[in-house]
Amino acid sequence: MKKVNGSVFRASNIVLLNSIHLLRCVSTCYTQNAGFQGLNLNMPLELKLKQIERKKLKIQRMERKALEPIPITDFYIPYSWKTLQRKRKMTPLTESTIERRALLEKEWVRFVSDQHQLEEKKTSVMVNEQVKALIELRLKSDELYEAALQPDLTILPFKCTGPIETLQLKDYLMPLGSYILQPAPFSTDQPIAVKADLFGEL
């Protein structure tokens, strides 16, 4: 569980991203179409037709622009987190610990590779048996063979969830609260004010 480091991440913290060329920095007094609020539909016909043409040209120009992919901000680290005070001091490891760890790793590798080999064997055996079964089926009837080869589309939105990390607590009273689903940052092409938090609490 990723908890926001200790204290609440306040909106006043200025966050700068590593790749600044992706940012559209904007001053707080920016307004789109300043002075024009909403469409005026009570115009005479001539003006309306002109407006329509202008809109169509504008839309054509905007559609000609290439689509921009949303950047993946998973590995962006805010500069405010990179201070000398926050840097960890790692004690140097003794030779005995290094040796112990290396030997443990070797044991683990042995265990995991045994597991992997067993899995591979199982899958190759299954594939071979499938081939044999299909051969026998074809000898019996062509129709059934072709039906067996058809892809099963009924399974298609197939979902599998892994095991849970921690079991449910008995007699646990859920605290009052709610959830907010936040969209990914930069998911629209509107410029974002730099002062907004982009990580943790947005």
Add this chain to the structure above:
Amino acid sequence: MSARNIFKCILNSQKAVCRNCTASTFVTQRHYRNRPSHNIGRTHGLVVHDKAPEDKKKVGIWKPDEVKSTDPTNFNTLNFVVSGYDLVLVENFATYIHRLLIKHKQNVTQTYAIPTSNTVIKKMGQVNSANVEQMDTDIALPNHKRVVQVKDLPSVLSPILLQQLMHSVPQSVSFTVKEYTQEDLEMRFMERVGLARDKEELQALLDSR
């Protein structure tokens, strides 16, 4: 090696060994890695071809012909979407899926990441109000997603692969298999808010004529 030469596949009499049989391990190779003659017959991977730079204007266009399978016995392009809040586990499972598919010699067309959205869990703190913004944040749980895209997955192989994946899903990670659609392509690109607004205004002008 002899087994491979003699075995003539009844499923596909034209070829000596058809695609179903190559998936199984009939042949063993001995590499002699300590000898100087190691890699003597190697041809793969010696010439590196530069990828042509992608035309920016052609990005994000849906091509339904490329998504369809070449054979009716294969699936169309499928997306294996791995999602969870633990980034390390999600990425490692996605790489596991990728390597499994490579091992079975499947056509992996794309592997990409979907932008992560957070679910902010808010607890009612000192202020007793139902206003969500006044609550204290407890945790901000990210939902990381990685996608492995396969084309022409044979229907014969899919249950075996899915079973193996189900056995090896790590904790807190879930994966879904679904068809690749236009929506999946378009969700990776920025929403054009200005364009949508202009289109609405144009529609309003046309309606009011």
